[in-house]
Amino acid sequence: MFHSYPLPNPSHVVADDNEFGLNSRPAGWRNPQPREPYHLLVIGAGPAGLVAARAAAALGARVALVERHLLGGLSLNYGCVPSQALIRSSRLYAEMRNAEVYGVRTPQAIEVDFQLVMERMRRIRARAGRVDSARHVAAAGVDLFFGSARFVNSDAVDVDGVRLRFKKALIATGSRSLLPTIPGLDDAGYLTNETLFDITALPKSLLVIGGGPVGCQVAQALCRFGCRTIIAHAEPLFLPKEERDAAQLLADALARDGVETHLNTKAVNVRVEGGKKLVETINDGNVATIEVDEILTGIGRLPAIAGLNLEAAGVDYDPDRGIVVDDFLRTTNRLIFAAGDACLEHMFTDTAEASARIVVRNALCFGRVRLSALTIPWCTYTDPEIAHVGLYVRQARERGIPVKTYTVPLHEIDRALTDSEENGFVKIHVQDGSDKILGATVVARHAGEMINSLSLAMVAGIGLSTIAQVIHAYPTQAEGIRKAAMAHADTPPPRWMALLRRWWFAR
Incomplete structure (x- = not known):
């Protein structure tokens, strides 16, 4: 039995959102006067950019950090931090329903308060953002600029009309959601990991397009809250990069939680009727229609490098694979480096931070540290x-x-x-x-x-x-x-x- 209740104190949400805003992008922030040329100019204030800026400033370098949107990047704002908060809450609900497994009587009525779950998520996200708040970044000796950076030549960028010159630069702009091209999807509306954490009510039903790590994590969590959840995965294998026995164990766990998984299933059309989203799918030539309240695209990510005018800086890139770098993370412009999701195959927070440290050593300390020397672990945070x-x-x-x-x-x-x-x-x-x-x-x-x-x-x-x-x-x-x-x-x-x-x- 599932119930939804009003938030006990809506002012908590406002307070948490206010702190989050003060940390990630304070209202009325005034960009500093440039101290150019900068020893290192960093574009993007996600995990890679923040680590690089702080490390370079600690060495005594003049550092500029440019952020177009929010400090913290994907990991803090739309990724690891908020998703882990949701996953932990959903796990507790699952444990309460399975209390008899632990020798405890299952409560007669387990009441899901999704708004309370989201309040906790926002509170945790605001608290996690304190470490890399705008005030702390500036206090570390970093010139923090909010605005859109655009290269004007091989050693300078324009940030909303202000030119910043550099001796070395780092592109750490992260990644964005990879959106499928499905007729009718835009008109029907959909969620991504960047908008999922803005919802205030639990959808009654959800279709997740894509059976990768992100899709599986979200599908299991929302299903445990009481949302009917379906995964439509176009490939024949579930979590295709993982070992088959590992993927099978997870598939069994999702099934026990009630997640419906459709392999070899491609969404080909979306329409809205009677307030419901009808998704037409094809599986081995068979056409079916799935009726849901919401759609989540969870099929992957693309490097966020649009609008940087990389051509002016002589930096080669591929729209799908990102900026071209060598094993030392140098681009085709030897003054400019890249790190994190903007150039790497493994789009993980820890990898982004490790690659940023490599850039600081190689760009400012005459280092010769190779990306290929890293040993990279990863984890899909399902249960x-x-x-x-x-x-x-x-x-x-x-x-x-x-x-x-x-x-x-x-x-x-x-x-x-x-x-x-x-x-x-x-x-x-x-x-x-x-x-x-x-x-x-x-x-x-x-x-x-x-x-x-x-x-x-x-x-x-x-x-x-x-x-x-x-x-x-x-x-x-x-x-x-x-x-x-x-x-x-x-x-x-x-x-x-x-x-x-x-x-x-x-x-």
Whole structure:
């Protein structure tokens, strides 16, 4: 049974939105007088731009940071922070409905107050924005300009009529939603991850176009709030980049929550009748119509590089793939670098920040740090989460690397049993004949936390043999990593060593 109630105190929303505005773009902000030429001019104040600007200023450089919209970029405003707040609330509702699994009586009436959920999200987003508020950025010694930047030549940009010259520049403009071309979609209206967090009422039904990480996360969360949720995925495989057993576990979890998933299904037309959105779909030649209240496009993102006049700066780019950079993140103009979603294949907050640090070292400190040297983990924040780092088996085989895999299902882990979270596994790939970790996939409630220790091991060159010697706190779900390492340590020795041991103990 689902109910919606008025927000207990609407002034809380106003207060949170006011703080959010003061942090991300204060009303009446006056851009500073230029101190040109700037040692580093940064375009875009998302995770990459903010990290680069602060790091460069800490070195003593003259730094300008230009932001067209809001400080914090996608991650703070429309991505990780607000989505994680929603996901956590939806998880609690799911746990309340499944209370008997934990030996607790399920409440008779679980009342979903979606407006209260959104109030919490806004409060958290406002609080998270305090660290990188306009006041704090300026206090760090960064000249903060709000406006649209446009290159006028190879070493200068125009920001709403003011010219800023630079010795080095960084393009960190992030990405934007990739919108499908479907007849009638614009007229019917739709949501993206950039508008989803503006809604105040839970839709009764929702069609998510795209079965990628973003679409899956949102679909599961809203379904747990009580929204009938459908995923239409044009590809034959669910989460096509992930390992098949991991994707299947998630598909099963979504089905248990009530999410309807249609693979090989393409939305081809949208119309509105009687206040409902009717989406015509095709699956293997069969035409069907899905009736929903809202549509969410969750099919991916594109680099946000339009309007920069990159031609004037001599910077090559591809509209779909972003700015062309080398392994040092330099563009075709050696004075200009790029970082984050504007140029990278992996559009993650942590990758954006890491690439920004590379730019500061290479642009200002004569560094030669390579992007290819990074070890990049990622995680899909569904329940269970799917986290991965390094190579998949198929990638290792394509490179001619022999692989051996150690898999530990979570139902063999005591903590997973006590938590009733045994649907998952730890899977670690090593180079056959050694203990070198090539990659790993973790499917678990907190897989994003667990993958970090494996990322650390890979960066530090720590093999499975060493991990097997590390005492892990008990009981934790990370015990699955130790068990995989122990499985490697218990691998039968080569024949010559077995014969040597037999001779030794037979003395």
